[in-house]
Amino acid sequence: MLKRETWQAWALILPAVILLVAFTHWPAITTVLDSLYTTPKGSRPPRFVGLENYAALWDDPVFWTALRNNAVYAFATIPASVILALLMALAVNTALPGRPLVRMAYFTPTMLPMIAVANIWLFFFTPDYGLFDRILAVFGGGRHNWLGDAATALPSMIAVAVWKEAGFFMIFYLAALQAMPPDLQEASNLEGASRVYFFRRVTLPLLMPTTLFVLVNAVINAFRLVDHVVVMTHGGPNNATTLLLYYIYEMGFRFWDTSMAATLTVVLLALLGTLAWLQFGVLGKRVHYR
């Protein structure tokens, strides 16, 4: 016989549990199950194939392209946006004329929906008479088919993502910097520590919890943020900008191959799970919480 408190406790968390199960765990389990069957087609019901879908994925060159693109995308956007965010936060944390305006300017990209951002950048990237080509023309630069050239398409996507994300991460760094007690600065001034030394030995360690949080978010976003790919390139040219999530969408809703989409989703889930575990397990231990 359960105790009354136990019942009450269960009753209290029940709404949250129901939501979590209905919208997170149940879909995750069915996704794993779906990935073990063939896609049902009109007259052909789903058939159990074990790990055949995973084998097919292993042989799928587009999957590897998407994975490689996503790795490049992550390795470029994460450090770039985090470092840029930190620099911006440090810049607007100092006494500066028109500080609220600068802060707002840095934050604006975050407030815009990604679809709108992508459409604005489409104009920036327009060959010949777009913003970038016009600026480059002043310095004698030639024409660039930014999005239509396989060599520049992915870097273009990365630039958009960094521009969009840095402002968001800046807010977290700014909040952390504001929360830092000013007596630390005063003490180090008395001790005669240089600004660089103070930043390296005091500010940076105190920002580590924020950095971990920002990093986790940045990693998730590197796999989650694909709206601009949909608007700007559709994964082209020749899959140069196909990212994992976009490939899942294409598999699921353009090709209607739901089993392969489920298989891809499981792979993405496993990948993200591993990354999160690494971040919290390895990096988390080295973070100093007050």
Add this chain to the structure above:
Amino acid sequence: MINRRTLLAASAASLAAPSILRAQTVKKLSFYYPIAVGGPIPAIIDGYCKDFQAETGIEVTPVYAGNYGETLTKAVTAIKGGNGPQMAVLLAAEMHSLQDMDILVSLDEIGLDAAGKAWMAGFYPAFLANSRAEGKVWSVPFQRSTAVMYYNKAAFAEVGLDPEAFPKTWAQLQAAATKLTKRDASGRVTRWGIKMAGDTGNAQWTFGALANQVQHVLMNEAGTETYFNHPKAIEALRFWRGLASEAKAAPEGVSNWPQLSPDFLEGNAAIIQHTTGNLTNVRTNAKFPFGVAGLPGKDGPRTVVGGGNLYFFKSASQAERAAALQFARFVSQPGRAADWSIKTGYIATRPEAYETNALKDYVAGFPAADVARGFLPVAVGELSTFENQRVYTALTNNVQACLNGTKTPEAAMVDTQAEADRILKPYKKA
């Protein structure tokens, strides 16, 4: 006054009534449609639905569902979820894929009487090319277009070309495009001779037209086989690539469809290959005299049709299907087809629409609107196979690799064929 008991009795009675009886008194239909061109499309569609209701008492709820791809996604998702529309305007070329999903009902199954058969025979044959499979008709032409060339007459005159005589062969087109390409002192191109779309969703349309221009058919009617590695298909891709690599009259890499109209209107491209559906937009915004011409071909003009057809879904009841077919016949009446063509730039799907005074007057005042119709006899249907989007993707990726210079036309076509063979393997009957 209605009390509880009568209400209960009434609902019990309606539940007990045979389903066929309830279905016969169809009062409501819903249909999904995409918008792929400029203009006040929703207002026009709403108007047709209201007229239909006034005439038949059946209320049709039109649902705007995005572009072609999005409409397809939404319609299929809704139908799979059990709450789909009874009909939808979807890409004509999706016939085989939709059939494969087993969600379509053919017109023959809905029931075509003698008058209905005569009505079907009244469409332009090119527009029915993507409607027939397994000896049945699966869709009704609705918002149809062909690819046409828009060209800058001022630029033609400037370089000494006759603005009234658009090239009719590939050789002429390449020569004209080369002449039209203008460079400044530093060698930077300020105006491209020609631009054709090679981005995802459009590359296969451009390529389909080019293939027809060497008189090559890319697939069998059943949609189970493709012929990409044929020398003629390779020749078509080589011509496309050559406009940039040899003639230097088109930019390297992929040009995007949404960018073509602004490029043309900005004077950045002297010729663009686009849809007839873009006519009203160009007419409104061009600050220079422009011309509309049929696509050239290797030896003479040939083009490809495009656009959307009305499809009917299996999930609808017998009566709903019949009502949907009635709606399709309603919107294709000559007067309405003419009205649709004038307001949107789409080609009226039936010759008889061009006999109406409204369209006669319009065409007389704006001859460019009638150019595309003249090329319907040399038009073919779109590339359409089972797993259509997959085959499109295989083709698009390889075309893009070729346009980027990383694959030769031969390699691109051979790879496309290998990929298409793999995709279509389950559909080949032994």
